[in-house]
Amino acid sequence: MPNKKKSTTTGKSKLRTLFIIVIVLLAAAACTIAAWTLYEMKIMQARLLSDNPPAEVTPVAEPSMPxxxxxxxxxxxxxxxxxxxxxxxxxxxxxxxxxxxxxxxxxxxxxxxxxxxxxxxxxxxxxxxxxxxxxxxxxxxxxxxxxxxxxxxxxxxxxxxxxxxxxxx
Incomplete structure (x- = not known):
């Protein structure tokens, strides 16, 4: 009977190990997305602060009075x-x-x-x-x-x- 008890604990430990691996992969993916977003935001901020004016800004036409x-x-x-x-x-x-x-x-x-x-x-x-x-x-x-x-x-x-x-x- 002791054999049966070991097999159920190893099944739980395999499941637990798989769960931990999935959590770690999800955390790594979230960190990657956050880093990429931060990088893009810094690039956009640098473009806004640069001395070059934006390419072709069209003025908004004011609606004329009827x-x-x-x-x-x-x-x-x-x-x-x-x-x-x-x-x-x-x-x-x-x-x-x-x-x-x-x-x-x-x-x-x-x-x-x-x-x-x-x-x-x-x-x-x-x-x-x-x-x-x-x-x-x-x-x-x-x-x-x-x-x-x-x-x-x-x-x-x-x-x-x-x-x-x-x-x-």
């Missing part, structure tokens, strides 16, 4: 379509432009801008404008028509069209 141009409301008879022949659009707009120059250009050429917009609105039918796709297309058309030259040089750049009122009757 420039809005409110327009008086329009009341327009729409193009006949479908069953209804007497349809009217009541629409209020505010234009968002790139800069103050475009705003002053719109204000200077306001009769021409309003005329272009009236002609554009009257060319649409109520069925088109009743859908969200029609409203999105109308916004694109407004941007396009106002980008045409107002004076000898160029038109204005409208970045967004905001509806203040939109009533179809």
């Amino acid at each position: 420039v809005y141009v409110p327009l008086d409301t329009f009341t327009v008879s729409l193009k006949p379509g479908g069953e209804a022949y007497d349809r009217v659009l009541y629409i209020g707009l505010t234009l968002r432009v790139v800069n103050e120059d475009d705003k002053s250009k719109i204000e200077q050429y306001l009769p021409e801008v309003r005329s272009r917009l009236l002609m554009l609105f009257s060319g649409h039918s109520a069925e088109q404008l009743a859908l969200n796709e029609g409203k999105s297309q109308l916004i694109q058309d407004i941007k396009q028509i106002l980008s045409l030259p107002l004076d000898d040089k160029s038109g204005v750049t409208v970045t967004d069209v905001l509806f203040n009122a939109f009533i179809l009757r």
Whole structure:
């Protein structure tokens, strides 16, 4: 019977020895990672403290303040379509432009801008404008028509069209 007792103790001691070896290997790996991290941190610190400026620092563009141009409301008879022949659009707009120059250009050429917009609105039918796709297309058309030259040089750049009122009757 003493033989059985020795075999169980040697099995436990082998397991204990294996456990100790694994712990030592894990400790060595942790020390290696810590040393490598410390080394990399010192290199990064040396780069930051060096006299050479960093390669190509791009300045962060400050967001510009939006420039809005409110327009008086329009009341327009729409193009006949479908069953209804007497349809009217009541629409209020505010234009968002790139800069103050475009705003002053719109204000200077306001009769021409309003005329272009009236002609554009009257060319649409109520069925088109009743859908969200029609409203999105109308916004694109407004941007396009106002980008045409107002004076000898160029038109204005409208970045967004905001509806203040939109009533179809």
